[in-house]
Amino acid sequence: MWYMNEERQLMQNIAKEFVENEVKPVALEIDKKDEFPLKLFKRAGELGFLGVTFPEEFGGLGGDNTTLALIIEELSKSSPVLAVAIGAHSLLAGGMLNMLGSPEQKEKYLKPAATGEIILACGSTESAGGSNHIEHNTKAVLDGDEWVINGGKVLISNIHYANAYVVLAVTDDKVDPVTREGMSAFIIDADTPGFEVSKPEVKLGWHGSSTGTISFKNCRIPKENLLGPLNGALRAMFVSVRDEFLSCGPMGLGMAEAAYEMALNYSLEREQQGQNMYDRLQVTRHKLVKMFTEIQTLRALVYSSYALKDQGHLALAEGRMLKVKGAEVSEYVAREAIQIFGGVGTIVDTGVERFWRDAKVLAIGGASVEALNEQIGYMIRNKMV
Ligand SMILES: Cc1cc2nc3c(=O)[nH]c(=O)nc-3n(C[C@H](O)[C@H](O)[C@H](O)COP(=O)(O)OP(=O)(O)OC[C@H]3O[C@@H](n4cnc5c(N)ncnc54)[C@H](O)[C@@H]3O)c2cc1C
Missing domain, CATH: 2.40.110.10 (Butyryl-CoA Dehydrogenase, subunit A, domain 2)
Known part of the structure; x- marks a missing residue:
């Protein structure tokens, strides 16, 4: 992929390994028990995932935004709620502290937050x-x-x-x-x-x-x-929430990829009248093609937006567009994935329907897509895009 380099690849590999060995085995149980993923959150701190873009002097990795996006994408393939907890901690509260905090405030709150010693x-x-x-x-x-x-x-x-x-x-x-x-x-x-x-x-x-x-x-x-x-918090927040909005792009991407993979595998395994669903039914094939196309379109928007941010652009509109598109694509793909599974897709233990529930909340939590579209509309009108 054009957005990968050696350092990013390394962090993505660490995230993949963490997800495979530690997140996947418990992700469905976390959803079923409605339990805060405390152990995983603390491990994410040990791995450096809570302070990817925080300055090194305050316990962060001093990494770039694309690296953060790659980590969020991987976590969201298995436990979107872990990405949500990290978003509220590192991007909403941590983002405000990183942008507005005095050196003393950063020492007291940002530094222990970067390693997961405290939660925000x-x-x-x-x-x-x-x-x-x-x-x-x-x-x-x-x-x-x-x-x-x-x-x-x-x-x-x-x-x-x-x-x-x-x-x-x-x-x-x-x-x-x-x-x-x-x-x-x-x-x-x-x-x-x-x-x-x-x-x-x-x-x-x-x-x-x-x-x-x-x-x-x-x-x-x-x-x-x-x-x-x-008196100036709202102006500051207009900029700082951008990072949380941006993160909804890779979050939606990870969820959509996971639901798509599950649906594709199921369609290849499920046999009716001597043939699997993928080969027998054009309607199933075409659904998967459209889901895949939407995922690749979102991927292009996610990593081009993060590249802009890494080049120093404010990316205010891009952040809001990623939140809208991340929610729309993940909701659409997860909904179609349930449809491909048929009846078993509605069963919680199958593990696919939770991506649709999480995607629906993504369109509201943090900011509703309609309010964000209003803000993007303002930016277009005022030539800020
Ligand atoms: C699971 C979850 C977690 C959350 N976590 C946090 C958190 O950590 N911190 C925090 O501060 N908030 C948090 N929120 C709150 C979230 O930001 C709000 O729910 C969201 O901004 C929508 O506000 P509201 O619920 O008051 O809906 P309302 O403002 O009542 O809006 C209802 C609907 O009206 C429309 N609408 C409202 N305003 C506008 C507008 N300006 N332009 C166009 N349409 C509009 C939209 O369709 C919207 O969905 C969370 C929400 C959820 C669901």
Whole structure:
């Protein structure tokens, strides 16, 4: 492949070996038990997967973005939810810390996060709506040397397992609808008095991602836990979430490849009237051809977008396009894979239907594809693409 080099190949081989020996044997059980993949997450830290692009001085590998994409693709072929947990930790919360953190904050939080010593989560969404920041109510008020936080966030990943949360709160009268000024980011340790975590929700997919509500009741944190510019968190987040959006490309790609491989093998093995399904039924063959074509199209978009990012481009629109396309292709391929399996495709133990459930959630978790298309539309209108 044009995007491979020796270093990337090495990391991809490590990821493949990890998946084959440690992830595959437990991936279906994690989905069935809805259990956070803690052991795999810690192993991912030991292998360097949690801090691929973090600077070496803060425990990262100082690697490039394409290497990260290759790792996410491999993990997602077997356990998409492991990739989700890493996304919330390394890309959402870790990304904000890496971009906005002071050297002291990076030393305290980014460094142990890079190795998996601590787990991070990121809280932005409120019940008013994920992208409706104008009506978000969580407020932070400065009182002497402390920020006092009140309010709550919903649908937050990695709850209960996270040691620290990067949280957005209103720090002005309200968020300005035009400039988006008025919201700031804070680092909150999970054991801070006044900070509470709900029971995880039971969800359609992403089983094991431990998603739920966090709330703040007069939660006092030190003044120095403000992360980045006062009132400027939304502008910063517009850039930092790009990396999480980008990662939905290789995540969707890995899921689609896994579902396709399972369906292809099944069609070659399943015999009816003395012939396998692939050779007997043109409709099955054509389904697989279309699935394969969609996968190769997504692969081209994923690695050309990551190449752009590695060349120093901001890739704001590309990030959003990868999230949309990654969700669409994986949902389509997984849906068709279930169809090729027929009745057994609907049985959880077959292991194919979970890719469809996870792909459906990918179109919403982190940001809905419709909200992202609106942002891409804005960028097209303003010649930012
Ligand atoms: C499993 C899971 C994990 C998550 N993890 C996290 C996390 O770790 N941290 C975090 O902060 N959030 C997290 N989220 C929240 C996620 O970001 C939001 O669910 C998402 O942004 C959509 O917001 P909403 O659910 O409030 O839907 P709403 O805002 O109520 O939107 C409902 C629908 O309306 C449409 N819509 C809404 N706004 C727009 C718009 N601006 N333009 C066009 N159409 C629009 C879309 O079709 C959307 O699906 C997670 C969500 C899920 C499901």
